[in-house]
Amino acid sequence: GAVVSQHPSWVICKSGTSVKIECRSLDFQATTMFWYRQFPKQSLMLMATSNEGSKATYEQGVEKDKFLINHASLTLSTLTVTSAHPEDSSFYICSAKRTVMSTDTQYFGPGTRLTVL
Amino acid sequence: QKEVEQDPGPLSVPEGAIVSLNCTYSNSAFQYFMWYRQYSRKGPELLMYTYSSGNKEDGRFTAQVDKSSKYISLFIRDSQPSDSATYLCASDTGRRALTFGSGTRLQVQP
Numbered sequence: 001g002a003v004v005s006q007h008p009s010w011v012i013c014k015s016g017t018s019v020k021i022e023c024r025s026l027d028f029q030a031t032t033m034f035w036y037r038q039f040p041k042q043s044l045m046l047m048a049t050s051n052e053g054s055k056a057t058y059e060q061g062v063e064k065d066k067f068l069i070n071h072a073s074l075t076l077s078t079l080t081v082t083s084a085h086p087e088d089s090s091f092y093i094c095s096a097k098r099t100v101m102s103t104d105t106q107y108f109g110p111g112t113r114l115t116v117l
Numbered sequence: 118q119k120e121v122e123q124d125p126g127p128l129s130v131p132e133g134a135i136v137s138l139n140c141t142y143s144n145s146a147f148q149y150f151m152w153y154r155q156y157s158r159k160g161p162e163l164l165m166y167t168y169s170s171g172n173k174e175d176g177r178f179t180a181q182v183d184k185s186s187k188y189i190s191l192f193i194r195d196s197q198p199s200d201s202a203t204y205l206c207a208s209d210t211g212r213r214a215l216t217f218g219s220g221t222r223l224q225v226q227p
Contacts, residue, residue, distance in 0.1 A: 108160040
């Protein structure tokens with residue numbers, strides 16, 4: 001199966017600082033990646049769609065100036081949480097879309113747990 | 118109304134039991150249906166992927182899609198304690214990101 005990595009796996013930061021999370025597709029190229037967040041015992045909520053070489057598309061209610069997304073290459077997308085606050089503490093998960101014989105499948109990274117103090 | 122509805126559980130079964138997990142969806146444009154398994158503090162892992170109505174089997178897992186009633190199911194045979202996880206159904210129109218159900222927590226008791 002396809003492999004998607006995330007780094008870091010967990011991070012603790014002080015309120016007001018910025019945190020960058022990387023998402024990499026290790027064995028395939030992904031023109032499209034997605035960023036989700038998940039609160040405890042809840043399902044994944046899509047935050048934004050990251051397209052290689054173009055601006056990300058954000059879901060309604062997600063502040064694009066707070067959650068900066070960069071998809072500079074076919075294997076890497078980054079999510080930067082700017083001026084983080086305790087309410088941003090969550091589990092952030094990326095996925096990468098892989099197309100094989102006209103069939104799209106999303107493969108997920110292991111997630112990054114962010115704790116803002 | 119959520120586009121994909123799923124009973125959150127928890128569902129507790131004895132080892133060896135047949136598990137039935139279900140979702141309903143409302144968007145007729147959904148064409149692709151997936152089941153993901155998520156262990157605690159981990160990312161979701163793709164289990165099954167189906168496109169059309171009918172059954173798809175992979176080892177102990179069977180995915181079933183009934184587009185006429187907008188109902189999708191996952192059956193797990195001979196359940197094991199290692200199957201204890203949250204199972205997420207997801208649907209896709211093919212043009213956007215996945216829409217997930219809320220997830221069903223499954224616990225298989227040894």
